[in-house]
Amino acid sequence: MKPAEGRRRVVVEGVTPQVDGGRFPVKRTVGETVRVEADVFADGHDVLACVVQYRHEHAPVWREAATVGLVNDRWRGQFEVSRLGRWHYRVLAWIDRFATWRHDLVRRVQAEDVAVALQIGAELVEEAARRASVDDSARLHQFAAALHGKGDLEERRRLAVSSDLESLMKLWSARRFATASDELTVTVEPERARFSAWYELFPRSYAAESGRHGTFRDLESHLGYVANLGFDVLYLPPVHPIGRVNRKGRNNALLASPGDPGSPWAIGAEEGGHKAVHPDLGSLEDFRRLVATARELGIEVAIDMAFQCAPDHPYVREHPEWFRHRPDGSVQYAENPPKKYEDIYPFDFETEQWRALWSELKGVIDFWVGQGVTIFRVDNPHTKPFVFWKWLIAEVKRDHPQTLFLSEAFSRPKIMHQLAKLGFSQSYTYFTWRNTKEELTQYLTELTQDGAREYFRPNLWPNTPDILSETLQYGGRPAFLSRLVLASTLAASYGIYGAAYELLENEAREPGSEEYLNSEKYEVKHWPLTRPDSLRDLVARINRIRRENRALQSDWSLRFYPTDNEQVICYGKHTEDLANIVVVVVNLDSYHRQSAWIDLPLERLGIDARHPFQMHELLSDARYLWHGTRNYVDLDPQVTPAQVFRLRRRVRTEREFEYFM
């Protein structure tokens, strides 16, 4: 045991936030606050002092935040993370001898005891004077002399408990035998990690005229459309050359017909692999221009990272050691017996040459960061080792803390959570398959209210190129509307696969399948974007509502409110100061009009239940006066399957006019 340890009497335990006892960092975005709590206590009855210490990974020294004692030996302090990267924090506590002495002094009754106590106090003050700055030292010596002195006892006691002396002693506290908690880490990412609206499209479908393979230049012309819709992440499926060997045809046909463009996820051909762009899309320079132009419009271009190869990917020839081989010497294709995927060769992460493989794959990310990309949507991360992702993301973020990674793992809960813990900024979810009031309430509560929220940031997608849910297949326009409102207001991050979404594309390849008929994955499309029934205006409005209401820009305040109708779901979000409160009501029944009484927790929302308050419906711009906790809603799916209210509290001006803010 080290010299001081035996006298380290303060215990610091149960520090939050933390994930698995500090094995993984918690997550925040720039400008957010980390509220740190800990159990802090010691033997006996001494008064304790406690601070939260924190620093950016590149800062040389700790900064400190004060704490307040809560009930049951719990203490709390907080700090703001103002810079990207990793921050460290810990809780430091010690016995405050002066405060203990002061606490006792005011309770002493006998003059003799007070006199003796003043002697002891004077020694503590003198001791502090030796640690203090020159100025403070002089003042402390004065205090000590007065305490020691022969003056009136009560006069000296008043001096001893003066707030001046208290402040000085706090500043120069000895911190003898202080106990520090283990250091914890918070990864600080750009705001988009917490609040983002994603739009996915296949660039090749955006040629100006039908029948031509779209290019990056074409897509550049289309950016205005995406910006008008209000999205801030434009996600592109893989943009690399597509393999020709065993290429899949339209509707996933086993063999492609001549002219079939193939799936973008069958990466690599003689033209190049993960660091090349498909020649039909244009040049790398075109790509960089696209990224730059998008950024001017407030849009980040995200690309897909699918770490797998088509059989004609250059890696297969150049690095056969990165693949598993069959007894006949051929490369092992992907399979899940009896199914075979002969157009895809997975990497063998158990290869002896794993270090070289890892290094090359990190090189791929670095390459695209070099092209201006900061957001990566990672394809099927759950089929590559967790330890690889942990390393990769940490390595990339060390040099590029602005990068974000979205985990596309539709897998078992523990696996999805592990990927989030080890570093993915955002995660796909089961949202697509959570449709009833109970399913949505339970799932979103789980994601936003328990410890998972420290590391798991959900990104809700009502559709993807792989998933056309039954709700959309059979629910028609009302379902498209309600699922859009749910995704965009339940979570601060959401995304749609367009133009399929706004154009209400709902035909599946076959009954029981979630695959789109004539899926864009296997062919070049040309979307009639100006069709009058397009949802584009509603999408634009939703995204504006999200930007204008801070309540919708974080998930932690999400709470579900009771309704008396299983088909009607109601929930709210608010800023911490309650300045912005949003309440959403959705009719989950796409076929029938539904009404419900809903219960709002007015007291918790800071609303006086005795007076009316205004419910400003932001999709229609209609305003309603409600009062009391119980109010009535009525939703016709053909007209308004969902309502997004901003709750405006009544404010009186000095002239006694009422208005609502």
Add this chain to the structure above:
Amino acid sequence: MKPAEGRRRVVVEGVTPQVDGGRFPVKRTVGETVRVEADVFADGHDVLACVVQYRHEHAPVWREAATVGLVNDRWRGQFEVSRLGRWHYRVLAWIDRFATWRHDLVRRVQAEDVAVALQIGAELVEEAARRASVDDSARLHQFAAALHGKGDLEERRRLAVSSDLESLMKLWSARRFATASDELTVTVEPERARFSAWYELFPRSYAAESGRHGTFRDLESHLGYVANLGFDVLYLPPVHPIGRVNRKGRNNALLASPGDPGSPWAIGAEEGGHKAVHPDLGSLEDFRRLVATARELGIEVAIDMAFQCAPDHPYVREHPEWFRHRPDGSVQYAENPPKKYEDIYPFDFETEQWRALWSELKGVIDFWVGQGVTIFRVDNPHTKPFVFWKWLIAEVKRDHPQTLFLSEAFSRPKIMHQLAKLGFSQSYTYFTWRNTKEELTQYLTELTQDGAREYFRPNLWPNTPDILSETLQYGGRPAFLSRLVLASTLAASYGIYGAAYELLENEAREPGSEEYLNSEKYEVKHWPLTRPDSLRDLVARINRIRRENRALQSDWSLRFYPTDNEQVICYGKHTEDLANIVVVVVNLDSYHRQSAWIDLPLERLGIDARHPFQMHELLSDARYLWHGTRNYVDLDPQVTPAQVFRLRRRVRTEREFEYFM
């Protein structure tokens, strides 16, 4: 990163049982089972293998227990702790390549795929043959040859999936890139740590005749009484010389009168300190004889460890550096301003000489272990540093794993739990102040159902020499009966301060005080043990019931059952195999007859609700036939404030007579 780490694809997380991520050991008693669970998963779809490894601290190698997969990637295995001391355990998991291959093989459809797979399988088998014992190696080579061979394809596939080959491959599994969890520790203590009945008495009050100071020899004669009551721990307040300086008088009078014996907790005088016995009690040899005689009767003698000194304790003279001094050079007495305790000098655990102090205090424990003591009731541990106790208990238990420590801390929850975490075998609780149905239900549920039960073992005391609760002061005999039944059946460990308890002593020093009038702490008593209203027979019966019903010997199965009367509490305990089920009903109202309908969870107790079952009331030996989940009880506090039922299920013999076991 180490050579293998990058290929370590299996994740092992969330191992239970554990306390604070392994910072503290969990606790068991000899013969108990440790049921270990973990989240175990890997990327992809490979089949995993998982074992629990465990070993006694002095065993050179791990032993292994098999696991089964539960839902949601959770795995479970278990092992028995058959020996005192510390055991370590961890979870080890790896990708089972053969099982993965076998899983795929049975799903393959095309003959060509099966043929190729058999080639691959043959290689896996040959590889295992190189690791195997000579015998098994020969058999594995045979299998490999057959798989490789030219025989009928389906015949070879049948061979490949045979259970013979499966067992052999499991035995010689490669365990390549296996992942081990962190090692966790379980402290294994004697059964009394889990199941014990304590009886506290002041030896000096047990002289055969009134007016004389009792001795160890006198107490030896009294052991039969304690044994007849059925207790297995006899706990003695400090047996050391009592200080004379500032000695307290009767009823805690500031100054003792001549002849006042003083409080046993004011330890140390010229005759000696913590390693001496009070001359009036006899000699060390007498003490050793007492311990040995008690052990023959199945009773362990527990002594009190109060690490504090009277002013005339030899330590004060010999080691002034172990105490804090006032400016005038005098030793600082205990105080909590404005209260002063001038008869007690606390040790200064912040002394420069803390190592010597610790060493001496450990020497005190070692000394008493040398006299045959294995159980220590530790006085006010929360006023000495936690780090000291952690060290002390670990050090003592390393050489003497049979020792037990009871923490007498009536302090804040976090502090009591910390003491339990760091090593105390049992803990005093708030039971004395938990009286209503809601209080008892909530508190005992908290102690027995959540993570605390892995380290916190409650010991319930209805009274102590320091605490005569208001319930006992005003509740009369019914309260003494009901609190006794509650303490002894809610917890597997309980204790009473006798003879005050069985003689219904209920007079407080003054209204609002929990101090006994004429407290035995400050004077020698002589108890009229044979008084006809003594509860001794009931106490003896309760202790027999506890010994005869294994359900009452552990706390984890405790569940509260609904009753429709707030004054009537009902709860049950059962063995894991449901062979022993005990149901307790207590009337918490000491003044009025109360009746209630109670609801038993018959299905969970394995009782067929359609048939009658027998409720054997063990205090009265009466038997009742109940049926259905809802049954009626009626409790007159003057007759039976509590009932302890053994639930006997109906069994039919071959001759179709019914009886109940």
